[in-house]
Amino acid sequence: MKAQASAEQQTATKTGADLLVEALIGQGVETLFGYPGGAVLPIYDALYRAEGSFDHILPRHEQGAIHAAEGYARVSGKAGVVIGTSGPGATNLVTGIADAMMDSIPLVVFTGQVAKGVIGTDAFQESDIMGITTPITKHNYQVQDIEDLPRIVNEAFHIATTGRPGPVVVDIPKDISSTVYEKQVNHEFHLPGYQPNLKPNPLQISKLHDALIVAKKPVVLAGAGVIHAEASEQLKTFVQNYQLPVTTTLLGLGSYPGSCDLSLGMAGMHGTYSANMALYECDLLINIGSRFDDRLTGNLKHFAPNATVAHVDIDPAEIGKNIPTQIPIVSDAKAALEALNTKPVKGLQHKGWMEAISQNKVDYPLWHDLPEEAIVPQWLMQKVYQYTDGEAVVTTDVGQHQMWAAQYYHFDRPNRWVTSGGLGTMGYGFPAAIGAQLADMDSTCVAVVGDGGFQMTLQELSVLQERKLPVKVLIVNNQALGMVRQWQEKFYSERYSESIIDVQPDFVKLAESYQVPGYKIETQEELLQVLPKVLADDQPAVIDCRVLQKENVYPMIAPGKGLHEMIGVKR
Amino acid sequence: MKRIVTATVHNRSGVLNRVTGLLAKRQFNIESISVGRTETDGVSKMTFVVDVEDDRKLEQLTKQLNKQIDVLKVSDITDKAIVARELAMVKVISNPQIRSEIQGIIEPFRASIIDVSKESVTVQVTGKSDKVDALIDLLRPYGIKELARTGLTAFTRGHQPQVAEFKSYSLLK
């Protein structure tokens, strides 16, 4: 009786926003990334009253919030939780939602909405965020009834984090978050239309096993699916058992140790020669959790032309989407690898292939110039790798620096590499590092950014200042939109249209105005002096590292070309 | 190739938008869509007639539809034994003199006149799409003032013949 009475007392004062807060606590949410505004005032009031329940990060732009949530999700493996107000707050989140959709990042995004009664009247700060986000979310909801709110929150987390992860938007009209609700609510959900298939079909596993035993030129392509499924150990065992060469996608870096002998590094547009040639020449391609993105495959006509293709993916729609697949395995990567690892290994026939691949690695390594004094970005990345013992969490923005980081930082563990792959979102790298650092306070977190992209979201330096977060922002400063410049050099006869930007803020002073230590590095000697110290201390930093503008990312597959038609393979 | 695909969906607000948006985003050509409630509360059925290039595109279409949380089941029933119907209303220019002529044309189609005015008659016809097409062609010379079609709706017959016989029942191939 007593318990009942107190429960009633509690419910008597609960608003929809309180129900939301309770549901978030129930989901084990610890960190929120959000920005207040009119339509979420009731939610922010509930958060105020629930003080101590969450660490709320206030970015200086909603885009900063959502990229931080993505970085947090990528490193923690948990859903990133975002709150934005209606109208402009919600539309400012759109880029991040689309980014998370492309890269399968679990996010639960709460947007405020105008009161139900005025939806559809072009009310102040109304936007049709359901309509806007339907094509770029795994699912979205507009809460119509306060009773549904806790159930919808639970569904949203379930959908965002299971199967192929992705962003889920929950749009909450202001009257719903502010209404007082006194009855008990139902938290249970049932989703008959959403039943991800987790276990592989044994028949297909046997088919793959049979194919492995007769393959003369097998190769494994590991994607982010391995990381989402936490299947790196199983992948290692599998690869070790069969002595298979492994290449990864851009997002799959770290799924298999990059410094292992069997690793060929990254494949694709700026992948290594040995990786791309292995994909081109193989007779058995085992794709585990990658979606055969066009930046990986190059011209589809020339992609693995002689291969039997096996594809493990939890999303059946990815199998056969771009590449005809003979051995489709709809499954969680871990379950599929575990099933494969129970099969006996015998009579492998690809010794010659391994020798040829090893020779390729030796004959066609990544290369770059090394001038007397000036810094080339490839060398810079090697130094970052060296000074952080390969143990840092590295986030990047989008552009040349992203590719150099991918090429030269060898990730030996999953969840250390945070980059925007599918959408290629400039402005992603720095806020993502804030979230990544919050998810792992013990690691050094380096945001490798371009001078262009950093300027899209640099206002988040305020968060470093406020939180004393020791994120190291490394600006690979080529005073250019380098990736654009490179394409203009190669494919538009050096007509550098709007890509050389020599007007910049003084990044050191800029950092200092946020009370973040700033450093400018212009020579190799300065770098050797400054970088190890800065990367090792427990302070935030902005490092303006001047690099040679004319450097290009090589090797490269030109647009429309096949994997075997790389340029810039040798000096 | 033309295919008939049905989807049962949760009858939630926005579900039609989800499905049509998805098909548009993935560049599928939709010839017709019909939607309506079913025998189960809260569940609607959509019938699409789509024009796809090849089997791989078709597979993508059904898989992408299936991925939607509010979509419960997707079936390509083109090669099954099915009953499929659509309804069309055709407003034909006519005066009292030719009205009986029109009556004569539509009778074999078991169509009926459901509205009459001084200058026109409205004909209602139900059936498979090719039958509807045929009647419209016959009425066209009289002058069609207005035409509205519901799009095809279909489901499988109670009895499915052996696999080998399926093709002969195919409606749209």
Ligand SMILES: Cc1ncc(C[n+]2csc(CCOP(=O)(O)OP(=O)(O)O)c2C)c(N)n1
């Ligand atoms: C939001 C956004 N706008 C435009 C682009 C196109 N784009 C891709 S790379 C790039 C240049 C990036 O320059 P910078 O940040 O300096 O990096 P760099 O390539 O020089 O390393 C641009 C403009 C993009 N990816 N994202």
Ligand SMILES: [Mg+2]
């Ligand atoms: Mg640049």
